[in-house]
Amino acid sequence: MLSHGALCRLAAEKAEEADYPPEVRRQILRYGAPVGSSLTHYRQLPRCMDLLRRRVRNNTAPSPATGQVIRADELTASSGRFRRSWHAPVGGLYLALLWADTLLPDFSRQLPFAAGISCCETVREFISTARLQWVNDVRIEGKKICGILSETVPGARGEQFHVIGIGINVNTRRFPRQLKSTATSLYLETGKHVDLDGLCASLLARLQWNFGLVYYSEERFLAGARISGKEKSAVLRRWRELSDTLGRTVTYGYDVQTKPLYRATTVEIDDRGGLVMQLTDGSMITEYSGEISYDADS
DSSP states (O other): OOOHHHHHHHHHHHHTTSSSOHHHHHHHHHHHTTTTSSEEEEEEESOHHHHHHHHHHTOOSSSOOTTOEEEEEEESSOBOGGGOBOOOOBTBEEEEEEEEOOSOHHHHTTHHHHHHHHHHHHHHTTOTTOEEETTTEEEETTEEEEEEEEEEEEOTTSOEEEEEEEEEOOSOOOOOGGGTTTBOOHHHHHSSOOOHHHHHHHHHHHHHHHHHHHHHHHHHHHTTOOOOGGGSOHHHHHHHHHBOOTTOEEEEETTTTTOOOEEEEEEEEOTTSOEEEEETTSOEEEESSSEEEEOTTO
């Protein structure tokens, strides 16, 4: 695995793809540079996020180090939203990132979007058809290849931290029967084995950029830049480019698998990351949490 210095250089190389002047790219990367400042790699863990939660809650120092990453080769008790099980055998990329919450609320809400963008961009280095489903699932032709779970954890001294868990199906060759129709992996899509260390480095480099972009957007906002609507956040603009959610007929629910609430047509993402939808009676509704599933005919 790359050193933190080499990781920052890799992030700078990838940032050359972005349409920003060099001085702005450097500024964005400075904001995101703490990502991967330390990385602890385990052969096996129950869940990466659990270890970071304990570090936050039990910490006696002034503050846990923001940007630290926990990675494991295998997870034995992994789960997603509502404790849904996540198949996490050897061969996948599983990690959790700790990030101090120092942003204004409207920009703090964008960090899960930034994580989803980073994962989607990383997967698209191998498969160009990868797309984002609101909020941040990465799918290929409807099959899930990457899941992200974001939680806010209070620190021992009153601080708030984001704990962001990421799982990417990389070299998985077979899934349990109940997942075969809904999950896929880089190996199943390409027929090629992927180096996990290289993939991890690429993901962390993209997280540096996209987290930095959230801070850059906030800085411009605080400086009084005339930014409104779609132009308020470069992160949400990039999310729209990578997502196939807008314009679809969906089912929405807080837990859509067991308690679906209603069907609607997705219209837009507002400047706070909310999903704007049109109900069957023509009225509009915006949701900031929960989840959606695509209707088969949309």
